[in-house]
Amino acid sequence: MTLSPANEDNELDxxxxxxxxGDGARDTVHPTKISVVESIIxxxxxxxxxxxxxxxxxxxxxxYISSSVRLSYARxxxxxxFSEGTHYPQWPLPSTVYPNTCEVTFPSTTHVIRMAFSGGxxxxxxxxxxxxxxxxxxxxxxxxxxxxPYLGLADLGKTVTVEEGTMYRSDGDNYLDICLxxxxxxxxxxxxxxxxxxxxxEHGTVL
Numbered sequence: 001m002t003l004s005p006a007n008e009d010n011e012l013d014x015x016x017x018x019x020x021x022g023d024g025a026r027d028t029v030h031p032t033k034i035s036v037v038e039s040i041i042x043x044x045x046x047x048x049x050x051x052x053x054x055x056x057x058x059x060x061x062x063x064y065i066s067s068s069v070r071l072s073y074a075r076x077x078x079x080x081x082f083s084e085g086t087h088y089p090q091w092p093l094p095s096t097v098y099p100n101t102c103e104v105t106f107p108s109t110t111h112v113i114r115m116a117f118s119g120g121x122x123x124x125x126x127x128x129x130x131x132x133x134x135x136x137x138x139x140x141x142x143x144x145x146x147x148x149p150y151l152g153l154a155d156l157g158k159t160v161t162v163e164e165g166t167m168y169r170s171d172g173d174n175y176l177d178i179c180l181x182x183x184x185x186x187x188x189x190x191x192x193x194x195x196x197x198x199x200x201x202e203h204g205t206v207l
Contacts, residue, residue, distance in 0.1 A: 005120075006173035007089050008155075013042075014116070014174055027065045033057040061118060069119040069174070074195050076113045079103055097157045097171045102179035105131055105160060106151040111189055113139065113178040114155075120174050128170040129153060131160045135198060137178060142192035151179040 006014040022030040035055040042051050061067050079102070088098035102109040121129055129136065131152045139148040152160065154177040162168040178195070182188050 004089075005171055006175060008084075008171075008173075008175075009087070010084060010114075011173065011175055022064070025065065027063070030064065031062045032059065033062070067119075069117040069121060071195070071197060072116045072118050074113055074115045076111060076189075076193065078111055078189065079109055095158070096169050100155055100158050100171060102151075102154040102177050104158070105154040105156075106179040106181075108181045108183070109151060109154075109179040110182045111180045112154075113180065113193070113195060115176045115178070115195065117174045117176070120172055121176055128156060128168045129176065130162070130168055131156055138196040138198065139178060139180070140194040140196060141188065142194050145194075148180065148185075148188055148193065151181055153177065154179050 002016050002018065003012055003014070004016065006012070006016075017034075033055060034057075036051045036053065038052060040051040041048055061070075084101040084103060086099045086101075086104065088095060088100075091098070102112045123129060131154060133153060134150070137150075137153075139150055140146065141148060155173075155175050156170040157168055159168075
């Protein structure tokens with residue numbers, strides 16, 4: 001069990017369990033439930049809590065042959081109140097994927113929507129989502145369903161683009177950030193927003 005690859009300082013809430021839990025492509029044996037049977041102390045918004053006794057049971061998510069990722073939660077913050085900085089796992093050693101925050105990837109970012117998924121995010125199981133892809137998500141004002149434009153995506157790799165014919169290198173975790181510049185529309189940050197996920201595989205937007 002490990003926190004990697006979601007081991008940046010503002011992540012650390014996804015445990016990756018590694019083991020032999022089925023028969024792979026034969027798809028005749030797979031997990032059906034996971035339970036915490038010993039004490040694991042977690043840090044929650046209201047303080048520490050013990051996860052002992054927590055059970056997760058969901059057939060669709062436990063079959064890794066047929067399952068897909070789903071959005072678990074989304075949070076938004078103002079970068080003037082919370083800056084991710086430029087430190088990263090193994091800093092100050094050089095990295096091929098860090099730093100990859102909105103503030104680094106799109107310097108005019110004023111607000112970030114952090115999305116956590118139930119698994120790693122790719123287009124097809126291999127190729128990463130790119131920071132410039134805007135057809136996967138739509139951000140809307142809840143009150144009017146007016147679309148809110150955004151700069152791009154982050155928490156992927158350290159570059160915005162990649163040379164044609166080469167594979168984009170991302171950090172491989174289950175987090176993705178939507179980078180917004182609300183300099184001229186600060187009132188939007190005071191409203192409830194909706195993130196719409198487009199899962200139309202014909203348009204290359206399936207995760």
